Amino acid sequence: MASNLNASTLLGLNRREVTALVEQAGQPAYRAQQIMDGVYRERVRSFEQMSTLPRPFREDLAQGGFVVGSPEIEQRFLSRDGTVRYLVAFGDGESVETVWMPEGDGGEADGETEAGDSAEMIAGAGRASRGWDRATICISSQVGCAVDCQFCLTALLGVKRNLTAGEIVGQVLAVLSDQKVSPQHDRINLVFMGMGEPFLNYDNFMKAVRLLVQEVGLAESRMTVSTAGIVPRIHDFGQEAIRPRLAISLNASNDDLRTRLMPLNRKWNLERLLAAAREFPLRTRERVTFEYVLLHNVNDRRENAEEVVELLRGMRSRVNLIALNPGPGIDFVTPAAESVAAFQKILRDAGILTFVRRPRGRDIYAACGQLKRTVAIMPAEERSS
Numbered sequence: 197m198a199s200n201l202n203a204s205t206l207l208g209l210n211r212r213e214v215t216a217l218v219e220q221a222g223q224p225a226y227r228a229q230q231i232m233d234g235v236y237r238e239r240v241r242s243f244e245q246m247s248t249l250p251r252p253f254r255e256d257l258a259q260g261g262f263v264v265g266s267p268e269i270e271q272r273f274l275s276r277d278g279t280v281r282y283l284v285a286f287g288d289g290e291s292v293e294t295v296w297m298p299e300g301d302g303g304e305a306d307g308e309t310e311a312g313d314s315a316e317m318i319a320g321a322g323r324a325s326r327g328w329d330r331a332t333i334c335i336s337s338q339v340g341c342a343v344d345c346q347f348c349l350t351a352l353l354g355v356k357r358n359l360t361a362g363e364i365v366g367q368v369l370a371v372l373s374d375q376k377v378s379p380q381h382d383r384i385n386l387v388f389m390g391m392g393e394p395f396l397n398y399d400n401f402m403k404a405v406r407l408l409v410q411e412v413g414l415a416e417s418r419m420t421v422s423t424a425g426i427v428p429r430i431h432d433f434g435q436e437a438i439r440p441r442l443a444i445s446l447n448a449s450n451d452d453l454r455t456r457l458m459p460l461n462r463k464w465n466l467e468r469l470l471a472a473a474r475e476f477p478l479r480t481r482e483r484v485t486f487e488y489v490l491l492h493n494v495n496d497r498r499e500n501a502e503e504v505v506e507l508l509r510g511m512r513s514r515v516n517l518i519a520l521n522p523g524p525g526i527d528f529v530t531p532a533a534e535s536v537a538a539f540q541k542i543l544r545d546a547g548i549l550t551f552v553r554r555p556r557g558r559d560i561y562a563a564c565g566q567l568k569r570t571v572a573i574m575p576a577e578e579r580s581s
Protein backbone atom coordinates (compact mmCIF):
# COMPACT_ATOMS: atom_id res chain seq x y z
CA MET A 197 0.00 0.00 0.00
CA ALA A 198 1.19 3.48 -0.78
CA SER A 199 1.23 4.47 2.88
CA ASN A 200 4.01 1.94 3.51
CA LEU A 201 6.30 3.45 0.92
CA ASN A 202 9.19 4.30 3.21
CA ALA A 203 8.62 1.67 5.85
CA SER A 204 11.03 -1.11 6.77
CA THR A 205 9.39 -4.48 6.60
CA LEU A 206 9.80 -7.26 9.16
CA LEU A 207 8.96 -9.73 6.45
CA GLY A 208 12.29 -10.63 4.88
CA LEU A 209 14.36 -10.24 8.06
CA ASN A 210 16.13 -13.34 9.27
CA ARG A 211 16.60 -14.48 12.85
CA ARG A 212 19.90 -12.67 13.24
CA GLU A 213 18.43 -9.39 12.02
CA VAL A 214 15.34 -9.66 14.20
CA THR A 215 17.50 -10.51 17.21
CA ALA A 216 19.52 -7.34 16.62
CA LEU A 217 16.32 -5.32 16.37
CA VAL A 218 15.01 -6.75 19.63
CA GLU A 219 18.30 -6.05 21.40
CA GLN A 220 18.34 -2.48 20.12
CA ALA A 221 14.88 -1.96 21.53
CA GLY A 222 16.10 -3.21 24.91
CA GLN A 223 13.67 -6.12 24.83
CA PRO A 224 14.40 -9.63 26.16
CA ALA A 225 15.89 -12.02 23.60
CA TYR A 226 12.84 -14.32 23.48
CA ARG A 227 10.88 -11.56 21.75
CA ALA A 228 12.84 -12.39 18.58
CA GLN A 229 11.29 -15.84 18.54
CA GLN A 230 7.83 -14.34 19.05
CA ILE A 231 8.33 -12.01 16.10
CA MET A 232 9.66 -14.79 13.87
CA ASP A 233 6.69 -17.02 14.78
CA GLY A 234 4.22 -14.21 14.25
CA VAL A 235 5.55 -13.19 10.85
CA TYR A 236 6.44 -16.55 9.32
CA ARG A 237 4.24 -19.16 11.06
CA GLU A 238 1.09 -17.33 12.11
CA ARG A 239 1.40 -15.02 9.11
CA VAL A 240 0.17 -11.92 10.93
CA ARG A 241 -0.32 -8.87 8.71
CA SER A 242 -0.07 -6.17 11.38
CA PHE A 243 1.44 -5.54 14.82
CA GLU A 244 -2.13 -5.50 16.14
CA GLN A 245 -2.26 -9.24 15.51
CA MET A 246 1.00 -9.91 17.39
CA SER A 247 -0.67 -10.26 20.73
CA THR A 248 2.36 -11.94 22.34
CA LEU A 249 4.28 -8.65 22.13
CA PRO A 250 3.62 -5.99 24.79
CA ARG A 251 1.74 -3.02 23.42
CA PRO A 252 4.53 -0.47 24.10
CA PHE A 253 7.00 -2.56 22.07
CA ARG A 254 4.52 -2.78 19.21
CA GLU A 255 4.12 0.99 19.33
CA ASP A 256 7.91 1.44 19.34
CA LEU A 257 8.19 -0.72 16.24
CA ALA A 258 5.49 1.25 14.44
CA GLN A 259 7.06 4.56 15.43
CA GLY A 260 10.44 3.28 14.28
CA GLY A 261 8.95 3.00 10.80
CA PHE A 262 8.40 -0.75 10.81
CA VAL A 263 5.51 -2.59 9.22
CA VAL A 264 5.01 -6.32 8.74
CA GLY A 265 5.04 -5.69 5.00
CA SER A 266 2.70 -8.39 3.75
CA PRO A 267 1.87 -8.01 0.06
CA GLU A 268 -1.76 -7.59 -1.01
CA ILE A 269 -3.64 -10.01 -3.22
CA GLU A 270 -5.01 -7.59 -5.78
CA GLN A 271 -6.77 -10.05 -8.07
CA ARG A 272 -7.50 -13.76 -8.47
CA PHE A 273 -8.18 -15.62 -11.70
CA LEU A 274 -9.61 -19.11 -11.33
CA SER A 275 -8.98 -21.72 -14.03
CA ARG A 276 -11.39 -24.51 -14.77
CA ASP A 277 -8.55 -26.95 -13.90
CA GLY A 278 -8.37 -25.57 -10.33
CA THR A 279 -5.30 -23.40 -10.89
CA VAL A 280 -5.48 -19.91 -9.39
CA ARG A 281 -3.41 -17.04 -10.78
CA TYR A 282 -2.86 -14.31 -8.20
CA LEU A 283 -1.86 -10.75 -8.90
CA VAL A 284 0.19 -9.83 -5.82
CA ALA A 285 0.98 -6.16 -5.15
CA PHE A 286 3.79 -4.63 -3.08
CA GLY A 287 4.26 -1.38 -1.16
CA ASP A 288 5.46 0.62 -4.17
CA GLY A 289 2.50 -0.38 -6.34
CA GLU A 290 4.45 -2.92 -8.42
CA SER A 291 2.97 -6.36 -8.75
CA VAL A 292 3.86 -9.90 -9.83
CA GLU A 293 2.02 -13.13 -10.40
CA THR A 294 1.94 -16.15 -8.16
CA VAL A 295 0.22 -19.36 -9.17
CA TRP A 296 -1.52 -22.02 -7.04
CA MET A 297 -1.75 -25.45 -8.63
CA PRO A 298 -3.63 -28.15 -6.72
CA GLU A 299 -2.89 -31.70 -7.85
CA GLY A 300 -5.55 -34.39 -8.38
CA ASP A 301 -6.66 -36.99 -5.84
CA GLY A 302 -3.38 -38.82 -5.92
CA GLY A 303 -4.06 -40.17 -9.40
CA GLU A 304 -2.32 -37.49 -11.41
CA ALA A 305 1.28 -38.10 -10.44
CA ASP A 306 3.40 -35.36 -11.96
CA GLY A 307 6.73 -36.92 -11.05
CA GLU A 308 8.09 -33.59 -9.81
CA THR A 309 9.00 -34.83 -6.37
CA GLU A 310 10.91 -38.02 -5.98
CA ALA A 311 10.91 -38.73 -2.27
CA GLY A 312 8.46 -40.11 0.25
CA ASP A 313 5.26 -39.71 -1.71
CA SER A 314 3.55 -43.02 -1.21
CA ALA A 315 3.26 -42.99 2.59
CA GLU A 316 2.00 -39.42 2.52
CA MET A 317 -0.40 -40.31 -0.23
CA ILE A 318 -2.20 -42.61 2.19
CA ALA A 319 -2.10 -40.05 4.97
CA GLY A 320 -3.52 -37.53 2.56
CA ALA A 321 -6.42 -39.71 1.47
CA GLY A 322 -8.75 -38.04 3.94
CA ARG A 323 -8.26 -34.82 2.08
CA ALA A 324 -9.73 -36.14 -1.14
CA SER A 325 -12.98 -34.36 -0.33
CA ARG A 326 -11.42 -31.02 -1.13
CA GLY A 327 -10.23 -32.31 -4.49
CA TRP A 328 -6.46 -32.26 -4.05
CA ASP A 329 -3.86 -33.92 -1.88
CA ARG A 330 -0.85 -31.78 -2.73
CA ALA A 331 -0.29 -28.46 -4.36
CA THR A 332 2.45 -26.46 -5.99
CA ILE A 333 2.97 -22.73 -5.61
CA CYS A 334 4.84 -21.02 -8.44
CA ILE A 335 6.47 -17.79 -7.33
CA SER A 336 8.10 -14.83 -9.04
CA SER A 337 11.57 -13.46 -8.34
CA GLN A 338 11.54 -10.18 -10.31
CA VAL A 339 9.00 -7.69 -11.63
CA GLY A 340 9.23 -8.59 -15.32
CA CYS A 341 12.31 -10.26 -16.78
CA ALA A 342 15.48 -9.16 -18.58
CA VAL A 343 16.34 -12.42 -20.31
CA ASP A 344 14.26 -11.93 -23.48
CA CYS A 345 13.37 -15.51 -24.40
CA GLN A 346 11.44 -15.22 -27.66
CA PHE A 347 8.61 -17.57 -26.69
CA CYS A 348 7.88 -16.11 -23.24
CA LEU A 349 5.26 -13.45 -22.48
CA THR A 350 7.04 -12.19 -19.37
CA ALA A 351 9.94 -11.10 -21.60
CA LEU A 352 7.67 -8.55 -23.26
CA LEU A 353 7.56 -6.61 -19.97
CA GLY A 354 11.32 -6.11 -19.69
CA VAL A 355 12.61 -6.04 -16.12
CA LYS A 356 11.29 -3.42 -13.71
CA ARG A 357 13.12 -4.41 -10.53
CA ASN A 358 14.26 -7.25 -8.30
CA LEU A 359 11.99 -8.51 -5.58
CA THR A 360 13.28 -8.37 -2.02
CA ALA A 361 13.54 -11.56 0.03
CA GLY A 362 10.46 -10.39 1.94
CA GLU A 363 8.49 -9.97 -1.28
CA ILE A 364 9.46 -13.45 -2.45
CA VAL A 365 8.49 -15.04 0.89
CA GLY A 366 5.41 -12.78 1.06
CA GLN A 367 3.95 -14.33 -2.09
CA VAL A 368 4.09 -17.77 -0.48
CA LEU A 369 2.53 -16.57 2.77
CA ALA A 370 -0.24 -14.70 0.92
CA VAL A 371 -1.20 -17.80 -1.05
CA LEU A 372 -0.99 -20.16 1.95
CA SER A 373 -3.31 -17.83 3.88
CA ASP A 374 -5.71 -17.39 0.99
CA GLN A 375 -5.90 -21.17 0.53
CA LYS A 376 -6.08 -21.73 4.29
CA VAL A 377 -3.24 -24.25 4.25
CA SER A 378 0.12 -24.64 5.96
CA PRO A 379 3.26 -26.61 5.20
CA GLN A 380 2.89 -28.28 8.61
CA HIS A 381 -0.38 -29.95 7.56
CA ASP A 382 -0.41 -29.99 3.78
CA ARG A 383 1.96 -31.20 1.07
CA ILE A 384 3.16 -28.02 -0.52
CA ASN A 385 5.72 -27.89 -3.31
CA LEU A 386 7.35 -24.67 -4.37
CA VAL A 387 8.73 -23.76 -7.77
CA PHE A 388 10.70 -20.59 -8.47
CA MET A 389 9.41 -20.52 -12.02
CA GLY A 390 7.21 -17.43 -12.13
CA MET A 391 8.14 -14.04 -13.49
CA GLY A 392 11.82 -13.19 -13.61
CA GLU A 393 15.17 -14.96 -13.56
CA PRO A 394 15.95 -16.05 -9.98
CA PHE A 395 19.69 -16.27 -10.65
CA LEU A 396 19.77 -12.59 -11.68
CA ASN A 397 18.40 -11.78 -8.21
CA TYR A 398 20.54 -14.38 -6.52
CA ASP A 399 21.11 -13.00 -3.02
CA ASN A 400 17.48 -12.10 -2.39
CA PHE A 401 16.34 -15.40 -3.87
CA MET A 402 18.70 -17.39 -1.61
CA LYS A 403 17.75 -15.40 1.48
CA ALA A 404 14.10 -16.14 0.69
CA VAL A 405 14.91 -19.84 0.32
CA ARG A 406 16.52 -19.95 3.77
CA LEU A 407 13.56 -18.15 5.35
CA LEU A 408 11.09 -20.49 3.66
CA VAL A 409 12.97 -23.55 4.89
CA GLN A 410 14.03 -22.42 8.36
CA GLU A 411 11.12 -20.22 9.38
CA VAL A 412 8.09 -21.05 7.23
CA GLY A 413 8.84 -24.77 7.40
CA LEU A 414 8.81 -25.80 3.74
CA ALA A 415 11.07 -28.72 2.77
CA GLU A 416 13.97 -27.88 0.48
CA SER A 417 13.44 -31.24 -1.25
CA ARG A 418 10.02 -29.94 -2.33
CA MET A 419 11.41 -26.81 -3.93
CA THR A 420 12.77 -26.38 -7.45
CA VAL A 421 14.39 -23.31 -8.98
CA SER A 422 14.58 -22.88 -12.71
CA THR A 423 17.24 -20.82 -14.44
CA ALA A 424 17.54 -19.75 -18.05
CA GLY A 425 21.24 -20.58 -17.67
CA ILE A 426 23.19 -17.98 -15.68
CA VAL A 427 26.28 -20.19 -15.54
CA PRO A 428 28.34 -18.50 -12.77
CA ARG A 429 25.32 -18.63 -10.45
CA ILE A 430 24.80 -22.33 -11.17
CA HIS A 431 28.29 -22.86 -9.74
CA ASP A 432 27.49 -20.72 -6.66
CA PHE A 433 24.19 -22.49 -6.17
CA GLY A 434 25.92 -25.85 -6.01
CA GLN A 435 27.87 -24.65 -2.97
CA GLU A 436 24.81 -23.67 -0.91
CA ALA A 437 24.11 -25.68 2.25
CA ILE A 438 20.36 -25.17 1.91
CA ARG A 439 19.05 -25.16 -1.63
CA PRO A 440 16.14 -26.24 -3.83
CA ARG A 441 16.56 -28.69 -6.68
CA LEU A 442 17.94 -27.28 -9.92
CA ALA A 443 16.12 -27.00 -13.22
CA ILE A 444 17.67 -25.54 -16.37
CA SER A 445 15.70 -24.16 -19.31
CA LEU A 446 17.40 -25.90 -22.22
CA ASN A 447 14.80 -25.24 -24.93
CA ALA A 448 17.08 -25.90 -27.88
CA SER A 449 19.36 -28.67 -29.08
CA ASN A 450 22.19 -26.63 -30.64
CA ASP A 451 23.80 -23.22 -30.18
CA ASP A 452 22.41 -21.57 -33.33
CA LEU A 453 18.87 -22.42 -32.38
CA ARG A 454 19.33 -21.60 -28.72
CA THR A 455 20.87 -18.22 -29.45
CA ARG A 456 17.90 -17.43 -31.69
CA LEU A 457 15.37 -18.45 -29.01
CA MET A 458 17.31 -17.34 -25.93
CA PRO A 459 19.79 -14.53 -26.69
CA LEU A 460 21.61 -15.14 -23.41
CA ASN A 461 23.08 -18.21 -25.08
CA ARG A 462 25.58 -15.84 -26.72
CA LYS A 463 27.06 -15.21 -23.30
CA TRP A 464 26.74 -18.69 -21.83
CA ASN A 465 26.55 -21.24 -24.62
CA LEU A 466 25.55 -24.89 -24.45
CA GLU A 467 29.07 -26.08 -23.82
CA ARG A 468 29.45 -23.88 -20.74
CA LEU A 469 25.90 -24.52 -19.59
CA LEU A 470 26.16 -28.29 -19.81
CA ALA A 471 29.61 -28.27 -18.21
CA ALA A 472 28.08 -26.43 -15.24
CA ALA A 473 25.26 -28.98 -15.12
CA ARG A 474 27.70 -31.90 -15.23
CA GLU A 475 29.80 -30.42 -12.44
CA PHE A 476 26.78 -29.63 -10.29
CA PRO A 477 27.09 -31.47 -6.95
CA LEU A 478 23.94 -33.58 -6.82
CA ARG A 479 22.58 -35.11 -3.65
CA THR A 480 21.48 -38.71 -3.23
CA ARG A 481 18.72 -39.56 -5.72
CA GLU A 482 18.78 -36.02 -7.07
CA ARG A 483 18.80 -35.21 -10.78
CA VAL A 484 19.15 -32.01 -12.77
CA THR A 485 15.91 -31.21 -14.56
CA PHE A 486 16.03 -29.80 -18.08
CA GLU A 487 12.97 -27.99 -19.37
CA TYR A 488 12.38 -27.99 -23.09
CA VAL A 489 9.61 -25.84 -24.57
CA LEU A 490 8.49 -27.47 -27.81
CA LEU A 491 7.86 -25.07 -30.71
CA HIS A 492 6.22 -26.50 -33.81
CA ASN A 493 8.73 -26.99 -36.64
CA VAL A 494 11.37 -24.96 -34.80
CA ASN A 495 12.90 -27.23 -32.15
CA ASP A 496 10.56 -30.23 -32.09
CA ARG A 497 11.92 -32.35 -34.95
CA ARG A 498 13.52 -35.77 -34.77
CA GLU A 499 16.99 -34.19 -35.32
CA ASN A 500 16.46 -31.92 -32.32
CA ALA A 501 15.52 -34.84 -30.10
CA GLU A 502 18.60 -36.72 -31.26
CA GLU A 503 20.80 -33.73 -30.50
CA VAL A 504 19.30 -33.48 -27.01
CA VAL A 505 20.15 -37.13 -26.44
CA GLU A 506 23.78 -36.37 -27.29
CA LEU A 507 23.88 -33.28 -25.06
CA LEU A 508 22.58 -35.12 -22.01
CA ARG A 509 24.39 -38.41 -22.50
CA GLY A 510 25.62 -39.86 -19.21
CA MET A 511 24.10 -37.12 -17.07
CA ARG A 512 21.89 -37.76 -14.04
CA SER A 513 19.07 -35.76 -15.55
CA ARG A 514 15.39 -35.69 -16.27
CA VAL A 515 13.67 -33.79 -19.03
CA ASN A 516 10.35 -31.98 -18.78
CA LEU A 517 8.84 -31.31 -22.17
CA ILE A 518 6.43 -28.35 -22.32
CA ALA A 519 4.35 -27.77 -25.42
CA LEU A 520 4.32 -24.04 -26.10
CA ASN A 521 1.67 -22.16 -24.17
CA PRO A 522 0.36 -19.57 -26.58
CA GLY A 523 -0.15 -15.89 -25.97
CA PRO A 524 -0.62 -12.60 -27.77
CA GLY A 525 2.64 -11.37 -29.34
CA ILE A 526 4.26 -14.83 -29.40
CA ASP A 527 5.01 -15.91 -32.98
CA PHE A 528 5.40 -19.62 -32.43
CA VAL A 529 2.97 -22.48 -32.84
CA THR A 530 2.08 -25.17 -30.30
CA PRO A 531 3.04 -28.62 -31.62
CA ALA A 532 0.45 -31.37 -31.94
CA ALA A 533 0.26 -33.94 -29.14
CA GLU A 534 1.63 -36.61 -31.51
CA SER A 535 4.85 -34.74 -32.18
CA VAL A 536 5.31 -34.12 -28.46
CA ALA A 537 4.87 -37.85 -27.88
CA ALA A 538 7.30 -38.68 -30.71
CA PHE A 539 9.93 -36.35 -29.21
CA GLN A 540 9.44 -37.93 -25.80
CA LYS A 541 9.80 -41.42 -27.24
CA ILE A 542 13.19 -40.64 -28.82
CA LEU A 543 14.52 -39.41 -25.47
CA ARG A 544 13.03 -42.31 -23.53
CA ASP A 545 14.36 -44.87 -25.98
CA ALA A 546 17.80 -43.38 -25.37
CA GLY A 547 17.35 -43.96 -21.62
CA ILE A 548 16.54 -40.37 -20.62
CA LEU A 549 13.83 -39.95 -17.99
CA THR A 550 11.37 -37.71 -19.84
CA PHE A 551 7.97 -36.30 -18.89
CA VAL A 552 5.46 -34.15 -20.67
CA ARG A 553 4.21 -31.30 -18.49
CA ARG A 554 0.48 -30.95 -18.41
CA PRO A 555 -0.36 -27.28 -18.97
CA ARG A 556 -1.97 -25.69 -15.94
CA GLY A 557 -4.30 -22.72 -16.07
CA ARG A 558 -3.78 -21.92 -19.75
CA ASP A 559 -7.28 -20.47 -19.95
CA ILE A 560 -6.38 -17.78 -17.40
CA TYR A 561 -2.82 -17.14 -18.72
CA ALA A 562 -1.32 -18.87 -15.70
CA ALA A 563 0.77 -21.51 -17.49
CA CYS A 564 4.55 -21.49 -18.06
CA GLY A 565 5.63 -18.46 -20.04
CA GLN A 566 2.25 -16.75 -19.82
CA LEU A 567 2.79 -14.57 -16.75
CA LYS A 568 2.42 -11.00 -17.89
CA ARG A 569 -0.05 -9.55 -15.41
CA THR A 570 -2.76 -10.06 -18.01
CA VAL A 571 -6.05 -8.84 -16.57
CA ALA A 572 -8.12 -11.10 -18.81
CA ILE A 573 -8.90 -14.69 -19.53
CA MET A 574 -8.40 -16.43 -22.85
CA PRO A 575 -11.24 -16.32 -25.42
CA ALA A 576 -12.94 -19.74 -25.52
CA GLU A 577 -12.09 -20.40 -29.18
CA GLU A 578 -8.35 -20.18 -28.42
CA ARG A 579 -8.37 -22.67 -25.54
CA SER A 580 -7.03 -25.56 -27.53
CA SER A 581 -6.53 -27.82 -24.51
Ligand code: SAH
Binds near residue numbers: 390394423518520566
Ligand atom coordinates in the same frame (compact mmCIF):
# COMPACT_ATOMS: atom_id res chain seq x y z
N1 SAH B 1 13.61 -17.46 -15.86
C1 SAH B 1 13.62 -18.81 -15.35
C2 SAH B 1 12.40 -19.10 -14.55
C3 SAH B 1 11.11 -19.17 -15.35
S1 SAH B 1 10.67 -20.83 -15.49
C4 SAH B 1 13.83 -19.78 -16.50
O1 SAH B 1 13.82 -19.36 -17.64
O2 SAH B 1 14.05 -20.95 -16.26
C5 SAH B 1 9.54 -20.78 -16.75
C6 SAH B 1 9.67 -21.97 -17.69
O3 SAH B 1 8.67 -21.83 -18.69
C7 SAH B 1 11.01 -22.01 -18.41
O4 SAH B 1 11.49 -23.32 -18.47
C8 SAH B 1 10.65 -21.52 -19.80
O5 SAH B 1 11.49 -22.07 -20.76
C9 SAH B 1 9.22 -21.97 -19.96
N2 SAH B 1 8.44 -21.16 -20.87
C10 SAH B 1 8.61 -19.87 -21.18
N3 SAH B 1 7.70 -19.45 -22.08
C11 SAH B 1 6.92 -20.52 -22.34
C12 SAH B 1 5.77 -20.73 -23.17
N4 SAH B 1 5.25 -19.74 -23.90
N5 SAH B 1 5.21 -21.95 -23.18
C13 SAH B 1 5.71 -22.95 -22.42
N6 SAH B 1 6.78 -22.81 -21.60
C14 SAH B 1 7.38 -21.61 -21.58
